[in-house]
Amino acid sequence: MTDTPTGSGAAVRALDVRKSFRTGADQSLAAVDGVSVRIEPGRAVSLTGPSGSGKSTLLHMLGAIERPDSGSIHVGDAEITALSRRRLAAYRRGIGIVFQRFHLLPALSALDNVIAPVLPVRTDFDKRARARELLEVVGLGGREAALPSKLSGGQQQRVAIARALINDPALLLADEPTGNLDSRTGAAVVELLLNLRAERGMTMVIATHDPGLADDCDEQIRLRDGRLLDG
Template identity: 75%
Template sequence: MERGTSVALTGPSGSGKSTLLHLIGAIERLDAGSIVVGGREIGGLSGKELAAYRRTVGFVFQRFHLLPALTALDNVIAPVLPFRTAFDKRQRALELLDLVGLKDRAGALPSQLSGGQQQRVAIARALVNDPPLLLADEPTGNLDSRTGESIVDLLLSLRDDRGATVVVATHDPGLAERCDGSLRLRDGVLV
């Protein structure tokens, strides 16, 4: 995949789309083969190197994984809370919530947000480190078509405006068509 492009991972349920995203994001470890990101083979990285690598990857999970006791603002800040940053964490989180159209809901808990709003908070959270690589697992799967379309617009604008590489696992043919390329998986194999 070329830097600054968008690629859709397609295929039936159980084909390995989510697993591939987890491998690229170093959430799961490889048991064979290799994955090279930005010229670095990530399978052989030490624990400390993997932690540093993971901070360069934004991950948007299918089920959002927002912390229920934290506000939208605090959910966005959470990934960088334990780290020193060159930016003001609160200010960055507010800017990202504004980017996804939710600055006015910064104090809301996840239970007070719609599914689309929760997905937008999850996207803002994934961007808090301004990652060059954004991985999204079925980002429109739990949303109505109108909300899903706005999420697709947002993800692709990140590619266009920030130069992020966007890899999306999806069953949505409309989303796949809007990406720069598509890779089809079946039974864990690229077909």
Template identity: 65%
Template sequence: MHTVNGAAINISGLVKHFRTGTAPLKAVDNVTLEIAAGSMVALTGPSGSGKSTLLHLIGAIEQADAGTIRIDDLKITTLRRAALAAYRRQVGFVFQRFHLLPALTVLDNVIAPVLPYRTRNDHSTRARELLAEVGLTGRERALPAQLSGGQQQRVAIARALMAKPRLLLADEPTGNLDSTTGNQILDLLLRLRDEHQMTIILATHDQRIAARSDRLIRLTDGRIADDLDLTDGEDPTDTLSRATRLRL
């Protein structure tokens, strides 16, 4: 059982519109949701269902049109620019396409997000420790093009942990990987969740990834269609079958 020290999330009446032509599109439509600290939650649903937008709202990449998001006691939907930037620095982000800087080494890619900020930490030492945690000892001087897709995603995960986040947001973190590598990345995320005491929210189309989370939330047209607790001790095969029936 992992120690609970991640961020607790409380979302109420959340709405986000995007304008397509002359008509507004509700990407997130009146979502109300609580996520326990230290849990790993999978957001599922078809393309366009609002998974990525909800992640972006929680991470303050997008601004909500209505509703509130509280991260612990911090109401991020009312923060001004400087406070929002400070909040974003406390959140880890992992994306499907890795977003590594091709001209930088693996080590420098991991360090890059914290370089603009004053800190007493030894960036290089921490980055090397994180690379060891994700299984990339000895690849510190490699360039991204010299790595496999799974290795690049491991670098991206190490980079997301540099600022010691209590909340990690992952958007299709296994989407560009084969099933074996995808499962390895999920194993890594689960282990790191326990070791670093984080809350993890991930958006995924992968049924097997979703079925190994603590909780599965399926979105349809920006609304919550299903919300399943997967920590009830059910056999993993039955859990996957149940997830599959929801047509993730």
């Protein structure tokens, strides 16, 4: 058994997952309250709901950025809620995560930003060659040397997507990937993400306020006040 999802797409299963955050000395807020979901391999699924509904918290738990207070999460063959800290780090390296604010390193070129997640680890592929290939795939061939400050918001998000693909993940998570983009650029990023999913067969889970993006996914998981909405 491996802690890193393998194959073209990873199955995802969350069972009665709960996560609360302290809001005061004697108060807490249930961000995710008893959520159970099952996502089949290779599906593109959106997490939707108003601000504070729990969609980003659920996504972060799938990515092992947050640990649930209770419940279990399985991704591929791994029960990530039972992994040690060291094995969780290995799991995170094996999935792809795209954030709303890009999180590019400002002093690094586009190419080096793509390489950054695998820089400290051994790989069975040429890191620079794969990074160049991925920048070409996301439409940034020839911009390898550009710093983030010289790229538009849409281009920076494309670099972030290429970075998320560097390990050929079976699971790609995206947290409001169009939230900082204008509608036209956002639509182009949506098209890119869904085309990549179709080509590579990976499972994709996207937290979004964008109804167009949600509608373009295979299915929607709707949340409100930390709970699933039926229908």
